[in-house]
Amino acid sequence: MCIALASVLATSAAVAADEPKEKSYTVSAIGMGDGYRYASKEEGKDGTAFTVRQKGDRLRMDITAGSHHGTAWRDEKGSWMVANDQPVALPLSGKAMPKPIVYDVDAPCRAMSATCSRTEPRLLLGHRAVGWEFRHAGGRGPDGTDNGTIWIDEDTGVLLEMRGDDVGNRHYEWHALRVSYEAIPDGLFDLPSDVAKVGTMKPGTKVK
Numbered sequence: 001m002c003i004a005l006a007s008v009l010a011t012s013a014a015v016a017a018d019e020p021k022e023k024s025y026t027v028s029a030i031g032m033g034d035g036y037r038y039a040s041k042e043e044g045k046d047g048t049a050f051t052v053r054q055k056g057d058r059l060r061m062d063i064t065a066g067s068h069h070g071t072a073w074r075d076e077k078g079s080w081m082v083a084n085d086q087p088v089a090l091p092l093s094g095k096a097m098p099k100p101i102v103y104d105v106d107a108p109c110r111a112m113s114a115t116c117s118r119t120e121p122r123l124l125l126g127h128r129a130v131g132w133e134f135r136h137a138g139g140r141g142p143d144g145t146d147n148g149t150i151w152i153d154e155d156t157g158v159l160l161e162m163r164g165d166d167v168g169n170r171h172y173e174w175h176a177l178r179v180s181y182e183a184i185p186d187g188l189f190d191l192p193s194d195v196a197k198v199g200t201m202k203p204g205t206k207v208k
Contacts, residue, residue: 022056024184025158027101028177031143035170036065050174052101058189061098073191074098082195089197095144095166103157105130108150112137119149124160125176127153134164143172153179 031048048065059074070083072092079097080089092098100111109116114137122129129151137146141164148164162174191197 024181025054025102025156026180026182026184027052027158028179030175030177032173032175033171035143035145035166035172052098053184053188054101055184055186055189059098059100060189072098073189075189080191080197082191087195089191089195091198095139099140099142099144101159103150103152103159105152105154105157108132108152108157109134109137112140114138114141121154122151122161124151124153125179127155127160127179129160130154139167142174145172148172156181 027050029050029052030046031050036048048063051062053060057076059072061072061074063070063072068084070081072081073079073089074092074097079092081092081096082089104110107116109132112134114134116132116134119131119133121131131149131151133149134141135147139146141148142150142159142162143164144166145162145164146167148162150159150164151161152159158176158179159174160176160179162172164172166172
């Protein structure tokens with residue numbers, strides 16, 4: 001009995017060791033609407049393309065809008081963005097910060113500090129998505145929206161679709177194209193070593 005118990009405990013420990021400590025989520029999406037065009041200063045008839053990665057509280061968002069591209073990072077220490085391969089990272093705050101793509105299925109508006117009400121579910125990317133209307137998010141909604149509707153996977157809480165407006169009445173529509181749950185290397189959430197954060201650069205440093 002003791003030998004059998006020890007074997008079970010050893011197997012359980014090995015399985016636990018193999019399981020990732022933090023779940024990984026990668027969503028490829030397209031954003032349409034005058035809100036995205038206002039942000040990028042470029043029409044981009046094909047919309048704004050996003051690849052958003054989330055692992056625990058860490059986020060990385062790669063963005064392409066017409067000829068513009070950039071990457072934004074967010075963790076517990078702050079949020080930064082590098083635009084068009086510049087060697088400097090600009091600080092982000094408020095509605096400009098990347099927003100999580102994984103929500104609490106039962107209370108998704110808690111993270112937005114907004115009021116919520118259920119709406120019709122939808123079938124998106126083969127997943128049943130529950131719908132929630134949010135109001136008065138103060139820019140804490142997806143992509144800095146204030147009012148709108150989100151549809152999230154009822155099993156994982158991953159954001160699959162959003163339609164909303166910001167406080168300036170600019171419109172946003174966000175549609176997930178692909179979702180992956182493969183493990184994401186931690187290094188993808190770090191700023192490149194050759195990028196300096198604004199505010200930490202030495203006086204006289206030239207920016208290319």
